[in-house]
Every structure is written in structure tokens, then in C-alpha cells.
Amino acid sequence: MSRRMLKVALVVLMLFVALSGCRTQEPEPPPENGEDNGLHFEQITPDSLVIGTASLGGTYHAYGQGWAALISETLDIPVTVEETGGPVHNLIFVETGYFMLGMTTLGPAYEAWFGREEWTWGREHRNIRALFPMYNTYFHWVTDADSGIAALQDMDGRRVGNGPVGGTIGTAAPRIFNLLGINVQLEFGGLSELLSRQRHGLLDANGIAGGVPVPSFAAYDSDKGPENVRYIGVDGQEREIIKEEWPYFTDAVIPQGTYAGLREDLETIGVWNVAIGSKFLDDDLVYEIVKAVLENNEVMLQYHDAAQETLAENLDNLYIVPLHPGAIRYYEEQGIEVPDHLLPPEYGSENN
Template sequence: MITRRHLIAATSLAGLGLPAVTSAQPRNPAWPRALNMGTAAPGGTYAIYGPAWGQIVQEATGVNISYRTTQGPNQNIILVNRKEVELGMVTMGVALQAWNGQGEWTQGNRFRDIRALFPMYDTPFHGIALRRSGITDHSQLNGKSVGVGPRGGTPGTYYPLILRALGVTPSAIRYGSASDLIGQVSDGLLDAFLFAAGAPIPAFSELETTNQVTIFGFTPAQMETIVKEIPELSKGKIPKGTYRTPTEDLNILGVYNFAIGHRSLPEDFVYELVKAVMTQNARMVQATAAAKETRPENWNKNTFLPFHPGAAKWFRENGFAVPDALVMA
């Protein structure tokens, strides 16, 4: 039965120049007929990126891929670990918390049934505000109302910690989907929206087409302060031209994203999954510019989360020396 969710996914894929979702038959009868992928709320990069690589995998393997809207990496980890979905996308900072059972959201539980599949892209933390607000820097957010994305997502987890490290105390921190919070900024109900996703963030791009905005990152001094408190974040830049508004590169802090799967996925299926995505970068970039970093040489952005054996096999066959200590069945 074709559901409304399938129709939405098919329409979205068609808009990205990708074929519509169709019924598939697994190339290997031992593979599952269908799998579910945890993505994220509308307005973020995962909502576009997930269906893009899911469609590529479906075409290559014949396994139907469907999509579940989630709060982001934290919830994706929980769902994959429980096998409520078999595929997901995470940021490596949150994945490190999950693997070690650290961070309030883990409640001390270690999520050890997740496996790394392939590198996606860096997630830059940055903010946006209407120009008329006068906000041009994180230091100006004392006493202001800010949105930080879904509570279970990467920005919802990290941005309160980032603001605390900077000694910034907003009057309110609100959680929700990127599309909802960007609407609140547009309507004057929020002073700023602070988020982290592959740049350009669709919700940011949407707002700057309808309003005069300021998109802001961090000063060098702010980055030094934050990294001392949150060492898993790394310094980077968003190049000028990624968005329409900024006139120079933005200094940002980022955390890398990886696709993950449940450890029980068949090894030969995961091999074909990784092969399909890693060899079709041009198609991924058609879906989202963030995918320009979806390249096999970035496998080493993961230093702790075990690769699925099927993924490790593809990387090794193609000249990337994944160490034995980073592979687990």
C-alpha cells in the first residue's frame, strides 16, 4: 500500500532529480526485503540527505528503504540500537556519548549494537537572526529567546553546553523542528535560531530568501573557550558563497556525521550499500551540497565507533586501511 509518507518521499526525491521510490526486490533473497531509516525533523539536512542515499542503496540492492522522522542523532542511536530502525545518521560527538554511556540523555546506558557505515559531512554550529534584531554574535544572546532544534538532536544537545561555556544565559531556550523554529524567528517570536546541520541548512536558506538576516559563527576567542570545555568539537569554516548573505567565510565549530546501521545487517548487503554511496558522490551532491564531503577518504573522521565488517571490507579493498581494532561484528 502506498502511504502518504511514501508519496511525500517520492515527491521530494523527484524534486532533487532522483527517481521516485518504487517497489523493489532484494538482489539477494537472504537480504531483508525492507529496512527503515531514522532521519530527523523537516528543515534540517538529514531530512534531505537520508532519502538521497536511501534511494541510491535501494536501486543498488533492491531492498526497499523507508524513512522515519526523528528528533535527530540521539533518537536515531536509540532506535537503531533497539532495531526499531536498521539505518540512521548521527554526529560523532553524540555517538561517543552513546558508546560510553555518557551524557544525560543516555541515562548511563551504553549503546553497543550500532556500527559505522560511511562518512557523511561535517556539521557546523552557527546561528541566524533577523537583521533588525541587531544580533550579530553569540555573545549578544544574554536575555534573548533562542531556538536550538529538536531536544534529541545534535544542536539541541550541544548548543546549551556551548552557550554555558561562553557564559551566555538566554531568557528562553526552545526546542522543535528547524522548520518550526525558523518560522518563529520570521514571526518575531524568537530572537535567534542556533542550529547545526550540513551547510547550507535548508531552513537558513529559506529565511534569507524572505527576510534580511544575519548568519553568524564564532570569534577565534570563543572557539578556544568552547573547545576547552567540549573537546570533541573541531574548528572549521563555512566558505563565503555557501549562503547568500555572509560576505566572508564564517568561523564555526563542527562535529562529523556518519551513517550507522544495526550490527545484525548482513555483511554482503552492507558492502553493497557502502559501495553504492561511496561511488556516486555526484548524485549525492545533487541532493545537498553538504554531500561534497561524502567521500571514502573521510573514513578516518571516525576514531572510536566500530565499522560494520561489510563497510570495513569495502574501504580496505579500495585502499583505506581501517584497523582491526575499529571493526566489530
């Protein structure tokens, strides 16, 4: 683990301890949009910004570098990226104000907003706001062609890399394998490190949930040779079981050729990613951030191909976490109708 990741992990641990005092046996029912739940608060315009991303070698880190560079140049504000454990950690950091910006997926966002699952300690994360849709997250695994693994069920009893603990795959895969009755020996860590272990025969496969192509997977494919790798997705009855249990999962397809070794379309599951920010960020600043990203897609594409889905019209893929009022202003100016379920509690107060 790098010194930076160790620092981040220690901060997360301290935040968990701080949140432990808020833990309850059963979370209270979530307030409806528009109820007085801290509607009046002071907004800030920081001198600099930090974006919570994920481990090196994954899509979040590459995408975050593009987002940071674009904001820095367009708004003349210093913006840096911080390597984290991924979506869960980023939700905690933005909720507590450690970072003002981050990236997450709708699964952990759902759990955070309603204070569900143990990692939230029963705390409803109501300081987070959605900014813009990023891209769909595609769940898939890479293994060597001679590993004997051709489907998820073949991973029973095998050693499989599962990314950082707080990442999308790190959070979701243990539950998925448990639901499907597959006994996998999971190992957690940075994706690049885990793929290195696979190269040396210490792991049988590695999983990821991210925008495609995932840089580290593409590099592994190139190093091993396209004919020597195999990609595993989720389809058929297994996919239907997962969607019934967690409705935020959707059908997804990774097109052939996404990786050199992917010789046909790969059926799998997906869940959308969303850029998030603190509700305490100034409306005008958030408006400019959203405008910069959505009107400079060609710049984002220089950092990762997943940005091809970072489009205003994909707003209808978001739910659970309401939009920041500054983001709402941008969408409305573009003639995009913002659904009621994406309006934050404070929005009605500001516009009455």
C-alpha cells in the same frame, strides 16, 4: 508537532522507560576491542529498511532521502526515511533495533558508546556500527540584521530556536551556552516551525548544526532578503574553551556565498556526521550499501551539497564507533587502511 513526529516521540519515551532499568550510578569501564562482548550473533537481511533522519527542513532529512532513494534503486530494497529528533534519537533507535540505519554526529556517538550523559541511562550502546563518513556539521545561527545580535554573547536574555531536543544543536547548544555563561531562552521544535516563529517576531535567532547550506536557512535568507539577515558562528576564545571541554569539536569555516546573505567566511566549530547501522545487519548487505553510496556521489549531490564530503578518503575523520565488517571489506578493497580503533570486537573473532 506533526503526527509522525508525535509517534516517534512516544516511541523514544517508551525506549527511555525500557532503558531506565539499565541505569547505573557510574557506567562500567568500556570493554577493549576484541574482548568477548557478544562476539557471536546472528546477522539478518531485512526485506525493507528504514533510515532515521531528523526534522523537515534540515540537512539530515534531505540527505536521508538521497541515501534511501539510492539504496532502493541500486539494491532493489524498499527503503524509507523516518523523521526523528535527530542524532540522539537515531542512536537509540539503531541500538534497540527499531531502525536498522540512521545518521548521527560524533559527539552523541561518543556519549552513546560509553554510556555517558543522562539520555543514555548509563547504557553503553554497543549494537551500533559506523558505515561511512557523511560530512562535517557546521554550528551556526541566523538572525535578522536589525536584531542587535552580532555574536553569541549578544544572545544573552534573547529567545533562540534550538531545533529538536534530540538533534545535534538541541543536545550541544544548551551545554555550550551554559559553559560560556550565556543565559539564552531556548525553544525546541522542528526547524521549519522555529524559523516561522522568527519570521513573526516570536524568536530573535535560530541555531542549527548541519551540512551547509541548510535548506531552511537558505529559504529564510531568500524570503527576508540577503541584506536583512546575519549569520553567527563561534571563534576566538569561545571556540578554544569549547574544544578544551569537548575534544570532538574542531575548527570549521563556512565559505562566503554558502548563503546569499553570507558575505564573508564564517568561523565556527564543527563535528563530523557518520552513517550508522545495526551490527546485526548482514555483512554483504552493508558492503553493498556502502559501495552504493561512496561510488555514486553525484546522485547524493542531487539531494544535498553536503554530500561533497561523503568520500572514502574522509574515513580518517571517524572515531569512537567501530566500523561494520561489511564496510571494512569495502574500504580494504579500495586500498584504504582501516585503523585499529575502528575495528569492531567481532571483527577479530571472524578473521582469526
